[in-house]
Amino acid sequence: xxxxxxxxxxxxxxxxxxxxxxxxxxxxxxxxxxxxxxxxxxxxxxxxxxxxxxxxxxxxxxxxxxxxxxxxxxxxxxxxxxxxxxxxxxxxxxxxxxxxxxxxxxxxxxxxxxxxxxxxxxxxxxxxxxxxxxxxxxxxxxxxxxxxxxxxxxxxxxxxxxxxxxxxxxxxxxxxxxxxxxxxxxxxxxxxxxxxxxxxxxxxxxxxxxxxxxxxxxxxxxxxxxxxxxxxxxxxxxxxxxxxxxxxxxxxxxxxxxxxxxxxxxxxxxxxxxxxxxxxxxxxxxxxxxxxxxxxxxxxxxxxxxxxxxxxxxxxxx
Amino acid sequence: xxxxxxxxxxxxxxxxxxxxxxxxxxxxxxxxxxxxxxxxxxxxxxxxxxxxxxxxxxxxxxxxxxxxxxxxxxxxxxxxxxxxxxxxxxxxxxxxxxxxxxxxxxxxxxxxxxxxxxxxxxxxxxxxxxxxxxxxxxxxxxxxxxxxxxxxxxxxxxxxxxxxxxxxxxxxxxxxxxxxxxxxxxxxxxxxxxxxxxxxxxxxxxxxxxxxxxxxxxxxxxxxxxxxxxxxxxxxxxxxxxxxxxxxxxxxxxxxxxxxxxxxxxxxxxxxx
Numbered sequence: 001x002x003x004x005x006x007x008x009x010x011x012x013x014x015x016x017x018x019x020x021x022x023x024x025x026x027x028x029x030x031x032x033x034x035x036x037x038x039x040x041x042x043x044x045x046x047x048x049x050x051x052x053x054x055x056x057x058x059x060x061x062x063x064x065x066x067x068x069x070x071x072x073x074x075x076x077x078x079x080x081x082x083x084x085x086x087x088x089x090x091x092x093x094x095x096x097x098x099x100x101x102x103x104x105x106x107x108x109x110x111x112x113x114x115x116x117x118x119x120x121x122x123x124x125x126x127x128x129x130x131x132x133x134x135x136x137x138x139x140x141x142x143x144x145x146x147x148x149x150x151x152x153x154x155x156x157x158x159x160x161x162x163x164x165x166x167x168x169x170x171x172x173x174x175x176x177x178x179x180x181x182x183x184x185x186x187x188x189x190x191x192x193x194x195x196x197x198x199x200x201x202x203x204x205x206x207x208x209x210x211x212x213x214x215x216x217x218x219x220x221x222x223x224x225x226x227x228x229x230x231x232x233x234x235x236x237x238x239x240x241x242x243x244x245x246x247x248x249x250x251x252x253x254x255x256x257x258x259x260x261x262x263x264x265x266x267x268x269x270x271x272x273x274x275x276x277x278x279x280x281x282x283x284x285x286x287x288x289x290x291x292x293x294x295x296x297x298x299x300x301x302x303x304x305x306x307x308x309x310x311x312x313x314x315x316x317x318x
Numbered sequence: 319x320x321x322x323x324x325x326x327x328x329x330x331x332x333x334x335x336x337x338x339x340x341x342x343x344x345x346x347x348x349x350x351x352x353x354x355x356x357x358x359x360x361x362x363x364x365x366x367x368x369x370x371x372x373x374x375x376x377x378x379x380x381x382x383x384x385x386x387x388x389x390x391x392x393x394x395x396x397x398x399x400x401x402x403x404x405x406x407x408x409x410x411x412x413x414x415x416x417x418x419x420x421x422x423x424x425x426x427x428x429x430x431x432x433x434x435x436x437x438x439x440x441x442x443x444x445x446x447x448x449x450x451x452x453x454x455x456x457x458x459x460x461x462x463x464x465x466x467x468x469x470x471x472x473x474x475x476x477x478x479x480x481x482x483x484x485x486x487x488x489x490x491x492x493x494x495x496x497x498x499x500x501x502x503x504x505x506x507x508x509x510x511x512x513x514x515x516x517x518x519x520x521x522x523x524x525x526x527x528x529x530x531x532x533x534x535x536x537x538x539x540x541x542x543x544x545x546x547x548x549x550x551x552x553x554x555x556x557x558x559x560x561x562x563x564x565x566x567x568x569x570x571x572x573x574x575x576x577x578x579x580x581x582x583x584x585x586x587x588x589x590x591x
Contacts, residue, residue, distance in 0.1 A: 191440055193426065197426035198426055201425060201426060202437075207440060
């Protein structure tokens with residue numbers, strides 16, 4: 001009885017009694033969710049275009065953030081900070097594009113037409129290589145990433161919102177809007193969707209697979225950079241950054257591997273869910289729920305809706 | 319009707335073409351130990367309908383794949399539009415005017431009929447993507463022009479009603495028609511059709527034959543088609559190449575081919591005694 005009470009009634013009583021805390025938790029959850037979405041977005045992009053689950057996406061974020069901080073340390077010759085940030089960002093974007101070209105040339109192209117599991121294993125290897133290269137080039141100590149994002153707290157009638165969270169939400173939102181336009185309105189976007197649908201048909205209308213792969217991996221690299229900046233500014237640039245990739249997995253299961261809106265909504269649900277569960281269902285589990293809540297939710301989804309909220313329905317024709 | 323007229327009525331499609339647009343010379347293609355194409359040569363004249371026929375596994379689809387660059391032959395030459403090369407590249411083939419359809423329909427199943435056809439216009443669109451993102455000026459004009467072109471094809475193929483439907487949901491016959499539409503959207507000089515009528519009923523076959531003839535007559539598009547329905551092949555094609563076990567065994571007008579002993583043997587099985 002007591003357990004049921006703690007599970008079903010008490011949390012809602014708390015919410016009703018203290019709506020301010022409820023709203024604050026909700027907003028905190030949404031902000032965290034946006035960051036999950038951002039990482040998941042990188043996965044979806046690559047999965048859509050090449051059918052590969054890119055295990056290295058988290059490492060991409062780490063590598064991008066490492067490159068950015070490293071460059072900012074070494075190029076700091078006393079120029080104004082905004083100029084330094086712009087130069088280093090541009091250079092990092094360049095590095096991510098070169099990385100995409102290298103991946104296409106030395107990982108994807110030799111493995112074309114191989115089983116997907118082989119491509120998956122290749123991205124696993126890629127993530128180790130990138131980690132090593134990142135450590136060798138920029139050192140393995142925890143770095144502080146400061147690109148001048150605001151760090152204060154807004155106080156709106158007693159609800160506290162971290163400014164950094166807000167910036168993260170706005171940039172993720174912008175990113176998503178830009179990608180949506182890119183996918184739906186441009187020639188390259190149409191080509192991307194075509195490649196995602198059928199490689200052979202895409203080739204027959206003159207779309208170059210190699211070019212599309214480079215574009216997709218570049219875009220995924222840039223998304224990883226944004227994710228890396230946001231997480232890095234929050235908790236420092238360190239190895240654990242690459243592990244956020246694991247958090248993106250339940251997001252993808254929730255949202256569907258092929259859906260961009262799915263990645264966003266899935267991220268938000270998981271962000272909000274784990275924050276609410278942590279605060280209001282504390283009596284049920286006794287804390288530390290953030291570590292496993294997402295995975296449990298994913299399991300439930302796998303049981304009842306394996307294609308996710310927005311994913312393509314799995315239909316087998318016989 | 320005078321006897322003379324009856325003579326010509328039997329061969330309405332005996333039209334004269336003399337300028338080769340595509341020339342295949344001594345092409346060899348093997349996969350490991352298997353020879354899929356063995357020293358095959360033939361040419362396709364500008365404006366004609368050329369059929370490739372043969373029993374299953376004769377190398378017909380492989381031949382189309384060589385022509386549009388999916389397969390790279392080990393020997394031989396391909397001359398397209400006066401340019402002689404040892405193999406094609408799919409992108410080059412598409413941009414120089416070779417469009418095709420597939421034996422097992424290869425459409426973008428998640429996209430609408432309209433979007434599928436628009437992918438055929440990808441190579442014709444040139445404006446940069448910032449302009450496309452914000453949809454102004456040249457980009458807008460370009461999108462509208464291409465859209466108008468595609469709408470013409472939709473009218474031509476009589477598929478107005480399924481414009482917005484994701485093609486994965488369409489019945490088989492219509493999917494085949496959409497695939498033809500996508501190829502036409504590329505404004506091809508030469509159209510490769512791999513069994514455009516496979517699995518269709520009589521009525522659908524008649525529709526498809528009519529579209530193929532119309533495309534050929536109205537746009538002057540050269541057509542290379544693989545087809546198993548002999549009635550259709552004899553009706554619509556100007557010349558026929560017959561392949562068997564990867565080798566060419568006959569080449570000529572439908573009438574010549576029909577009476578060729580080697581062709582009859584290949585189809586019915588020869589008695590060896």
